Amino acid sequence: MISVSQFVSALRSTGLWTSDPRLRDCMRHLRQSMRESAGTVMVDQKLFRKCVGANILLLTQAFRRKLIIPDFEVFASNMDQLYYSTQRQEGGHVADYIPQLAKFSPNLWGVSLCTVDGQRHSAGDTKVPFCLQSCVKPLEYAIAVHEIGTEHVHRYVGKEPSGLKFNQLSLNDEDKPHNPMVNAGAIVISSLLKVRGFLGVPVILKATVCICIQSFQSEKETGDRNFAIGYYLKEKKCFPENADMIAALDFYFQLCSIEVTCESGSVMAATLANGGICPITGERVLSAEAVRNTLSLMHSCGMYDFSGQFAFHVGLPAKSGVSGAVLLVVPNVMGIMCWSPPLDRVGNSVRGIHFCQNKSVVNLMFAAYSGDVSALRRFALSAVDMEEKDYDSRTGLHVASAEGEPTYFGGIILFSHITCTSPYCSHCNSSVSALV
Structure with a gap:
């Protein structure tokens, strides 16, 4: 058995929010169990059946990573990195020809x-x-x-x-x-x-x-x-x-x-x-x-x-x-x-x-992390810069090697003929044959 907090944490890791209307019955049963019990509440078989009864298809897909973005935590992390790199952008002027718009701070930034x-993620304001x-x-x-x-x-x-x-x-x-x-x-x-x-x-x-x-x-x-x-x-x-x-x-x-x-x-x-x-x-x-x-x-x-x-x-x-x-x-x-x-x-x-x-940076990094060679092929054929770097000066080549994705690593060499120049990459001086 797992505790209610572990169950909720696992649910959130899939990208589903506890405020999701589709999970209303599930969350109601969990809250009711917590009110009726002292100490840590465990999700036993009876409670589990109550919680998933009306949401069995959605929860099954979520926990089996069958939703549109299967590894949502990694994806959300990539989005956060792009959010913070964009936050440093300056310039522009707040619209002032409508007085109500002129009241907003230029530092506000949300995504x-x-x-x-129904998987959701937010960063910022x-x-x-x-x-x-x-x-x-x-x-x-x-x-x-x-x-x-x-x-x-x-x-x-x-x-x-x-x-x-x-x-x-x-x-x-x-x-x-x-x-x-x-x-x-x-x-x-x-x-x-x-x-x-x-x-x-x-x-x-x-x-x-x-x-x-x-x-x-x-x-x-x-x-x-x-x-x-x-x-x-x-x-x-x-x-x-x-x-x-x-x-x-x-x-x-x-x-x-x-x-x-x-x-x-x-x-x-x-x-x-x-x-x-x-x-x-x-x-x-x-x-x-x-x-x-x-x-x-x-x-x-x-x-x-x-x-x-x-x-x-x-x-x-x-x-x-x-x-x-x-x-x-x-x-x-x-x-x-x-x-x-x-x-x-x-x-x-x-x-x-x-x-x-800059969304292509996220696409490239996520594909590198998951070893998605078909995505790499699409990026190369659509003229995406395969030497694009993320917030940490890492190229897709570096991420692939760091994550132990030899097929992807070799694919980058094959499709784009590039060299990783990141100062953090331990594989830069390795032979390709040793990795592929």
Whole structure:
């Protein structure tokens, strides 16, 4: 038998949190047993059956390491290393054109992730609430497609990158906003939802968020540009019949003012990664079509004027906001929410961009640690720098040799013809034949 604390510790090591709604019954039985007993409570056969009864499939997969990330502790450690290396990044300025945003400290930095199986990890300031701002645009678009349909939505909004600033007074050659990720497109989609009587907080957001009234007021008081866009759209007859432009703008400001934390935001991202099914409730909140369209637009248009560069260097769907948030989706694997208020010249979080661009370091190190030669082959063929170093100046070659993975070590030599130069590597002067 093991103690309750050992059972909970083993559970957490799989990446599942004790607050996971799917484990509510399990944790209730454990707490009840601890209240009824004095001293250390052991998980005997009877208690074990009570705990796992309603969660047998999930817990079996977790303890057998059959979840999407099998060795979650190693993965989380790698994420922490990347978090701390990114924390040292400086530069950028906190957005001050919306007074509420200007109040945040530039030192705030948080990263949370949630996998499609509900494994979760957080580092840094992940419980501090902040407004979604433009990160709400892909969620708004996904809800519109889910509720109204792709064909109807794209009668009013285009699908192409604009090549212009996100708040530009510009339409495409069909007199429609270029895409849903720019302000004009998001305002038109807000009008579509309002006309359909969509008044509440989106289902994907309901459990963990609220609207920040102060931010909403700030948005309205300083939103001259958005009002100008609204009147321009009205002049060009971009709104659906019977739409109220002022009401649509009001709704748009409310959506931008929705408050989340990195932790709740990562679940939203994971819902997109999981094809529209929330990973911690199992509830379908978005159709597969809505998610597919949303991820395509995030990939091509999600990062303001940096979208092309981000798609080229990172290759994953993402959306940024001027609050300093970056919502990143790894399809079929996980969702990540990064947040740090200082922004670069195009309005993206300095730390968030650096974190996303350096994800290849984590991929390479984790593959080296686990001896995943097929992953190595993918990295080499996709032109990942095989001499990339981690926080400790170690290359994949060094990690592979240190972990006793001769096949991987030889694979690195075969695929990339590199030499380990780390001062900490004891194998650098060894012959390859001795290791392979």
